[in-house]
Each structure stands twice: as structure tokens, then as C-alpha cells.
Amino acid sequence: MHRLPLEQDLQGHPCFNPGAHHRFGRIHLPVAPRCNIKCGYCDRRLDCANETQPGTASRVIGPEEALWVLQKALAAESRIRVAAVAGPGDPLVNAETFRALELVHAVFPRLIKCLSTNGLLLPETVDRLPGLGVRTLTVTVNCVDPAVGARIYEWVDWRGERLRGEAAAARLIANQLDGIGRAVALGLAVKVNTVLIPGLNQAHVEEVAGTVESLGVRLMNVMPLYPSGSFRHRARPTGAELRAVRAAAAEILPQMSWCRQCRADAYGLLGADTHLINNVESQRK
Template identity: 45%
Template sequence: MVHSGETLAQELPYDPETLRRINEHPCYSPEARHSFGRCHVAVAPKCNIQCNYCVRDFDCVNESRPGVTSMVLKPEDALERIDEVVSKMKHIKVVGIAGPGDPLANPETFETLRLVHEKYPDTILCISTNGLLLPDKIDELEKYGVRNITVTLNAIDPAIGEKIYSFVEYGGKKYHGREGAELLLKHQMAGIEEAVRRKMLVKINTVYVPGVNDTHIPEIAKKVGAMGVFNFNIIPLIPQYKFKDIVPPTPAEKAHMHELCAPYVRQMRHCQRCRADAVGLLGKDVQNEFGCCGKGDGSGGGCN
């Protein structure tokens, strides 16, 4: 099936509740970003893989990129923050957990989901994960009402994956090189397949790394489109850590990549590369307007 980047959810054979989770989620509907917002709660500091482009700075108020937050919150403090946000911003429809580490590698994620699901059963809950633990944790996600899942999938060829990941940690053991890339890919594919089978809405994030996975990205799009994922988000590399010397793709190159991938899967073209504590409409974050000082686990050093 050929998808346009602007395909309307209403044209698809979804039930009313699934349509709501599309039409009120700013990442799943281009139109929703103008009317509906999200509240990310940063409760997940630990990560179980190391990407060669990833630096997680907890105490940074001036950067807007994945992995950044001003403070890591405890679950009960996250709920208080959500209470404050939704009391002041009625257009907030989504509560997301996107780090600063991998949500599924942190038990605090599931306690937060439980608290939010019990108090706000109609709120759209979503998580963003590298997918390593998705097959292991998908029952818990379903239990707490998570029906929107983003998986960062940067390669479907381990020979390319091993260039992107320094290590993968699973079952108390660290895997490096090709072995780590193969393990991660195996779990990602199994998790995505199972999430789609359970009729969850799956979004794929792929980091566009020139000279590493750029020619491979259309193959990723073709594979996940055939698996039944909802949409595909291409994220230009932010040069840092081991990839700090790679020149990121230009907007024109990113737009061209979307066109190469569009025949296979619906494209998300409006990503703002959200912080782990983002609040508000996409591109109009207001997280600094909400208090958090004196709370959290101390990892972030407090609010600035």
C-alpha cells in the first residue's frame, strides 16, 4: 500500500478509540500538533544500550533534544507534575515517557504508568523505547493502557547496526559489535511484530546518520511498512559523542529521504526532537513554567 505523508487517519479502518489515539496525538496526526499537546515525564534515567550519537545530560535547560531533562522525577512526583500540567492546560491529551534513558529498563516507568492510568484512564499513554525489552515488557504496557509505542530502529542489517551501537546490555551481560547489534535487532523485530499484532499504534524513529545508515533507510521503511507500523519518523543526526564529526543531513536531504520512504509507510515530517521533559504543543514547549524543584532522585541537579 502506498502512503502519503499527509494521509488522514479518518480514511483508515480504525475503531473509534484508535482513531482518537491518532487524532489527539501530535506525533501521529499532523493536524493534532496544532491543537493537542503532550506532557513528558522524565522518570527513566537508566539505559541498556549505548548509541554512538547519544549523550544524556540531565541538567540542561537550553537544549531541546532527546535525552535532555532538567530533573529525573520519582513516579509520585511525576503524577503531581501531570496534575499541575493538566489543570492549567486542557489541551494536553498525551502523557509520554521517553527517557532520559530507556523507559523499559526502569521500574519507575511502570509505577508511573500505573499511577497515571488509574487517575487519568482516558489519557493517551505512550512510551519511546529502543525496543530491546519490548517483547519482555509488552504485557505490562498493555496492562497499564499503553497503546502508542515508538521504537527507535536505526538498522535492519546488523553489519550497519554494529557501527551505531557501542554496546547492548541484556540479562546482566554486555554485548558488543555484531553480536550486540544482532541481539538488539532480534528483540526489536519481535517487539514491533507483537505490538502490531495487539493493535497498538507503532511509530518508528530512525536517526539519519550520513555515511553510516543513509542508503539503508528506505530498506528500514519498506520492512516496517510491511509489518504494519503506523508511521515513520526520520530524525537528522545531532553530531555528538562518537559521531560528533559527522556532518548532519540538510533539510533538503531529509525531505528527499522522506520521499524515498513514502511509498512504503506513512511519513511523520513534523518531528521537533522533543526533550525527555517536554510539555505543551510540539515546537512550543513550556516545561520551565512548571515547578519541580526539590523533587526527583537528584540525578538532574534541580531546576534552573
């Protein structure tokens, strides 16, 4: 099994180190509104304060406001070790992501910088990330077979063209794998998230694990489907199904079993269900 030691300065990352998530926290800065793919389980209408679906946010903030919010959050929660951009769209398609990371890294160079992406633009943007202080990267890879991906992704926007079907999935997968390889070569610690969708990719997760492990990925997070969007009528995997898939994938790649499928504006310890904007906004007054 592929196991790389986590560098000392990354030991405080609660999503990469199983011993850290009860002691250290993270902050997600929701500066990235736009996305370049459409997953079947995504419903962008749910970006609101009262929705706990993964990836949602009360509202999008600008880069300068993100720095202000981070300063207030650190004053309120001293255990935060990670500043991340995880949405609500895809960070790499939004210029605001790069500006926010630039501002944050200049003021808080010792914070771990983290980014979560679908990976479509990773090959052409990954070289910028180390200079912005990004040390850890999460890429959502739900399949490595375009025939499977055609049933998961509704469309992919690529260089002015909207791709659909297997062509869309093939482009996304190729870019994800290329980008992951480049990220690992640059020294980034890479985790892969895979949404377990019963009836679609349940028998395919081991192949995903083997493919990304060969590229140098350190950790895999198999997450249960949160039914939404066009997949809103699909059943979530049962606990037994999730455990079985994780156990099989664990033979290939270490598994993150403590994920809480966070919002794009979460902060504090994992599982605290703390919404960034709701808690910090009142400090303006």
C-alpha cells in the same frame, strides 16, 4: 502503501495525527534514568535544563512526583491529550516507568498513554503495556542490518553481558522486530523513529521502512542526526538529503514530517520548547 486508519480516541495524538499537532499537546514524564544501549549520537552528560538536545531532561522525577507534575501541567495547559514516557534513559529498563504509568492511568484513564523505547526489552515487557493504558508506542530502529548497526551502537547490555559490534546490533535488531510484531498483535499503534546518519544508514532507510511496514507499523519518523557523543563531529544531513530519504521511504510507509525532536521533559504543543520541570516546579512554593 500500508495505511491503517487511526482510531477515533487516538485522533488527538500530535505525533500520530498530522492534523492534531497544532491543536493538541503532550507531556513527557522524565521518570526513566537508566539505559541499556549506547548509541554513538548519545551524550548523557547533556541532561540539563539549558540543553535542547532531543531526549534530555532537567532532572529525573519519581512516579509519585510525575503524577503531581501531570496534574499541574493539565491545569496549566488544557490541550494536553497524551501522557508519555520517553526517557531520558530507556523506559522499559526502569521499573519507575511502569509505576508512573500505573498511577497516571488510574487517575487519568482517558489520557492517551504513550511510550518511546529502543526496543531491546520490548518482547518481554510489551504484554504489560495495554493494562497500563498504553495505546501508542514509538520504537527507534536505525537499521535492520547488524553490519550497519555495529557502526551506530557502541554496546548493548543484554542479560548481564555487554555486547559489542555486530553481536550487539544483531541482538538489538532481533528484539526490536520481535517486539514490534508483538505490539501490533496486541493492538498498539506503532511508530518507528529512524535517526538519519549520513555516511552510515542513509542508503539503508528504505530497507528499514519495508521491514517494519511488513510488521504492521503505521508511521515512520526519519529524524536528522543531532551531532553529539562520539558522533559530535559528524555533519547533520542537509535539508535536501532529509527530504530525499523521506520521499523514498514515503513510497513504503507514511512519514511524520512535523516532528520537533523533543526533550524527555517537554510538554504542551509540539515546537513550544516548554520544559516541564522549569515551568511546574515554581508551583510548589
